[in-house]
Amino acid sequence: MGVIRTPKPVKLFIAILYPEREILESVKPALREHFGEIEWESPHLPFTHTDYYRSIGEKLTRVFLVFEPLIDPGQLADIKITTNQIEAQTGDGEKERRINLDPGYFDGGKIVLATTKNFSHRVYIGKGIYAEATIKWEKGAFRPFEYTYPDYASEAYQPILLKIRELYRKSLAERESSTR
Template identity: 35%
Template sequence: MGKIFLPKTAKLIISMITSDRYLFKLYEDVLIKRFGEVDIESNVQSFNFTDYYGEEFGKNLMQKLFSFCTLIRQDELAEIKIITNSIENNIENENIKNNMAYNKRKINLDPGYITLNKYILASTKNGPSRIYLNQE
């Protein structure tokens, strides 16, 4: 029988999806204030794998991934997802507020983590690779 143990810390990553390239930097600044410095960021890439966000965000979606210097406990992921959902909908940065038409969110933020053994991305959408994270 295996022993129960606390897992090692993990590398926090956050995926951003939007149709407005300008928002990547604005939201990066908000996330840095909350989670600390970014150590690695991906190039902007086309996100055309699904039409899920099309009605909300428009066409020509782009994705960018950010990795943060500070390591997290793996069990913090549910709390971090709640925080990123709040950031999507309740922007404190005036530059972002001024660019939000009709108070609709303009970006999707999905946090996750990387360890030596796995890549986990938190999402509120149901699916075969989704796991319950102890929050309603």
Template identity: 35%
Template sequence: MSIPVIPDPGLLIISILCSRWESCWPALLNDLEDLFGPTDEVCDAFTFDQTDYYDKELGTPITRRLISFEDLKPLDALADIKISTNRLEEMYAQQGKRLFNLDPGFITLQNLVLATGKPFTHRLYLKAGIWGDLTLVWQKKHWVDFPWTFPDYAGDDMKSRLTKLRRSYKNKLNNPHTSNR
């Protein structure tokens, strides 16, 4: 018999895709901090050109910001976090189109799991129409992707950024005085 153990909390990250930052930034950042607490890292916008999937809705050129939050969060909060980010997307929508795409997820020592509203073979149902996407795993000191990993997350640039965030997360776990667990 296995004995259930509550896992360490995760580092909440949110990937933001947008082509019209002037229409939502920094107000969006303030809204995210109101929901999830102070940010830890807010990267500058960088190129997102691995797919044209979002072009029609978001416009072009699309860039991405990756942000993380100071306070670690329980892993079972991911579905509720995604529901909150969906509401923000709706709140800022213009003429029925989203102004930005928000993809929340958790970095742990073992993996990166993103939240999504779309089911697929490798995704696990969380609750309320939200699924967990096992996007990357951490093995032998680097991120390993899967055949289903989105091309942008499989790229070296993103993996490098995620490694930096994972290092920050590991430091928080090792220094519990600096994070709310």
């Protein structure tokens, strides 16, 4: 029989798609209020991988915000619910929302993303939310699964994912040294 253990804390990030910088800036205070200080903001990259998000804008940009505090991975469903509420607040009468906030975390071995959509490779984590291991850390690099989103599998995202990994390892080491 396996022993039930509390999981190690994980590094929270939110992958954001936005059409205009002012929309991004307008949600940052709410993100800080709910998730803590922003530890790192990635470079802003053009998002050209799909037109699925055209309902929020035609020309989209992707940025990752990484948050200082480590979190319990069991919080992911509540975090997704909160980010959906923040998205809804950006609606303008014409558009239901003007930003896309995709929370996820790095746990040392994989990037996990939250979603409201079920699919064969996703696991229900409660409250109407599913999670998927989006890309794995293996043999010194991030390696995609067959279902990994093309943007996460791209070379352009590798430095960003590596930075998230670096910040996680640093935060975990600081946490472990402070508990000794």
